[in-house]
Amino acid sequence: MKKPSKLARNGSTWGLAMVAPTIIGLLILNIVPFFQTIYMSFSKTKAFGAYEFCGFANYIEMFQTPEFWKATWNSVYFCILTVPIGVFLSLLVAVLLNAKIKGKTVFRAIYFLPMVVAPAAVAMVWKWIFNTEYGIINTLFGANVRWLTDPNVVMITCAIVAIWSAIGYDAVLLLSGIQNISKSLYEAAGMDGASKVRQFFTITLPMVSPTLFVVLIMRLMASLKVYDLIYMMVEQTNPALTSAQSLMYLFYRESFIAGNKGYASAIVIWTVLLIGLVTIVQFIGQKKWVNYEV
Amino acid sequence: MKNNLSSSRKVSTALVYAALIAGSITMIFPFVWMLLTSFKTQAESMAIPPQIFPAQWNFDNFTKALESxxxxxxxxxxxxxxxxxxxxxxxxxxxxxxxxxxxxxxxxxxxxxxxxxxxxxxxxxxxxxxxxxxxxxxxxxxxxxxxxxxxxxxxxxxxxxxxxxxxxxxxxxxxxxxxxxxxxxxxxxxxxxxxxxxxxxxxxxxxxxxxxxxxxxxxxxxxxxxxxxxxxxxxxxxYTTNFPVLMAGSLLAMVPMVILYLLFQKQFIEGIAMTGGK
Incomplete structure (x- = not known):
């Protein structure tokens, strides 16, 4: 056991004083609201902002509403569409950017660009590109796909935009993981005559798996609570709304447009439990493929 | 033998470039299209087959966005x-x-x-x-x-x-x-x-x-x-259908951050990589 240093000892007043702003802020802004939301999910909204305890009524109502189950499926479907392809493409970009090429920083900057553009602006331009009558995709290919209003297509359209937005960010994270791999491993493999493809599967992939796991978890969590992109791409008047409405979109509409704060709280609690479940499954699954021996 | 190796390396480098350039075009195209559309008249933006460049580069759409x-x-x-x-x-x-x-x-x-x-x-x-x-x-x-x-x-x-x-x-x-x-x-x-x-x-x-x-x-x-x-x-x-104005508005909204990004590109990317990797 290391002895606590002189600085660390007798530090209690200073220590408490220095964490005080953050802790007080967290208590007011997060911890108390967290319990309030749980309480609200068991209450009915009354007139004048009052609440009345109502047991599981909100949850029972929620579980009986098809719109809620549709929103849950939409969020999960959005994950299925975006996470595997998105993470795969990001890894591909990261590996390509790691090759011995010129203009690496320019490429990296281009792929990263959507990250610094607000999702609101990103959604706007993609809505234009995917416009049914005049959008460049349909007019160029003479197609007539209703990208944003066909209930069977709208989620795929949103997924394409989401993948496009996130590739650069994930690729940058994966690239920094790949660059941390010791060069000597590749040199040794090269001497043994292992091909580049083989080197990727035997060296790069296992060595970058911890970073890959972080990216995967992050992307899953973000996709399950997707809101802004879909809110911008699919307005509330869109006939395909129920086919694209994610849980957080439904939450926003219930709480701040319809004013059902109790019911909305139940939705958000459900989403948190769903995210928690998916995360736990990932953490159990990681033992099979993530390599921590560095 | 040696010649063979170096030519196959050339081919693979060319493939890497081709893939990266194709990806870059996909990443940049929406922004280029946004820029081009923002200078078009509404009629030009709705032309079929699509008209790539505006006949005249005018700032009307930006004025309209700034007014609304x-x-x-x-x-x-x-x-x-x-x-x-x-x-x-x-x-x-x-x-x-x-x-x-x-x-x-x-x-x-x-x-x-x-x-x-x-x-x-x-x-x-x-x-x-x-x-x-x-x-x-x-x-x-x-x-x-x-x-x-x-x-x-x-x-x-x-x-x-x-x-x-x-x-x-x-x-x-x-x-x-x-x-x-x-x-x-x-x-x-x-x-x-x-x-x-x-x-x-x-x-x-x-x-x-x-x-x-x-x-x-x-x-x-x-x-x-x-x-x-x-x-x-x-x-x-x-402006549900006036896309040139919507594009002008979007451009106005994204420009400050994009300029900052172009100036401090390295800090942006490394900063985000640092915070994300933890």
Missing amino acids: LPFWNLYLNTFLLIFFRVICAVVFSSMAGYAFAKLEFPCKNLLFGLVLMQMMLPSQIFIIPQYQMLAKMGLTNTIFALVFPGLVSAFGTFFLRQAYMGIPNEIAEAAYLDGCTKWQTFTKVLLPLTKSSLAALSIFTAVFAYADLMWPLICNTDLNMMTLSAGLSTLNGQ
């Missing part, structure tokens, strides 16, 4: 939101990060547990009570309302704690023994050593504050108090 949204207010509000969030994140998280990493005090683990708890939970779980608090104080439609959920940063605290833990105890110890108080040890000796982490945290905070949509839409419903993102979403309803 109070852009100067939006710029100012977004700037103030980012400014105050960054200041709060840097100051409070530095103090807390230092204390959690280097000092001993009662309930330290419990208090750090609160920080972790906030990080694990999605922000939407706090949003209704946060709004109600704000409404009770009568502070909706203010700059304070925009900053409110970001007054303290659990992520910043966690991130800077890591930075302080990376500084050897001996450095702090030496300063302390030389007669610095605990506060001086922090501000004069250790804080300057976390400069790159502070830059990363600032960029991270700025990018996410700028992109945020749900909270600004909820807390400030007065158009003059909105952020660029929220303002843009109202333009969406106003």
Whole structure:
């Protein structure tokens, strides 16, 4: 056991004083609201902002509403569409950017660009590109796909935009993981005559798996609570709304447009439990493929 | 044999370039299309087959966008939101990060547990009570309302704690023994050593504050108090089919951040990589 240093000892007043702003802020802004939301999910909204305890009524109502189950499926479907392809493409970009090429920083900057553009602006331009009558995709290919209003297509359209937005960010994270791999491993493999493809599967992939796991978890969590992109791409008047409405979109509409704060709280609690479940499954699954021996 | 090898290497390098360039075009095309559309007339934008370049480069659409949204207010509000969030994140998280990493005090683990708890939970779980608090104080439609959920940063605290833990105890110890108080040890000796982490945290905070949509839409419903993102979403309803104006508005909203990005490209990417990798 290391002895606590002189600085660390007798530090209690200073220590408490220095964490005080953050802790007080967290208590007011997060911890108390967290319990309030749980309480609200068991209450009915009354007139004048009052609440009345109502047991599981909100949850029972929620579980009986098809719109809620549709929103849950939409969020999960959005994950299925975006996470595997998105993470795969990001890894591909990261590996390509790691090759011995010129203009690496320019490429990296281009792929990263959507990250610094607000999702609101990103959604706007993609809505234009995917416009049914005049959008460049349909007019160029003479197609007539209703990208944003066909209930069977709208989620795929949103997924394409989401993948496009996130590739650069994930690729940058994966690239920094790949660059941390010791060069000597590749040199040794090269001497043994292992091909580049083989080197990727035997060296790069296992060595970058911890970073890959972080990216995967992050992307899953973000996709399950997707809101802004879909809110911008699919307005509330869109006939395909129920086919694209994610849980957080439904939450926003219930709480701040319809004013059902109790019911909305139940939705958000459900989403948190769903995210928690998916995360736990990932953490159990990681033992099979993530390599921590560095 | 040797010739063969080098030519196959050339082919694979060419393939890498081809793939990267194809990807880059996909990444840039929407922005180019946005720019071209923003200078077209509405009729030109709806031409079939599509017309690539506008016949005349005129700024009418930008004028229209500037008329329908109070852009100067939006710029100012977004700037103030980012400014105050960054200041709060840097100051409070530095103090807390230092204390959690280097000092001993009662309930330290419990208090750090609160920080972790906030990080694990999605922000939407706090949003209704946060709004109600704000409404009770009568502070909706203010700059304070925009900053409110970001007054303290659990992520910043966690991130800077890591930075302080990376500084050897001996450095702090030496300063302390030389007669610095605990506060001086922090501000004069250790804080300057976390400069790159502070830059990363600032960029991270700025990018996410700028992109945020749900909270600004909820807390400030007065158009003059909105952020660029929220303002843009109202333009969406106003000009449902006039895409040249929508594109001009989107360009106006994204330009400041993109300019900053082009100037500090390296810091942006490395900062985000640093915060994301933790």
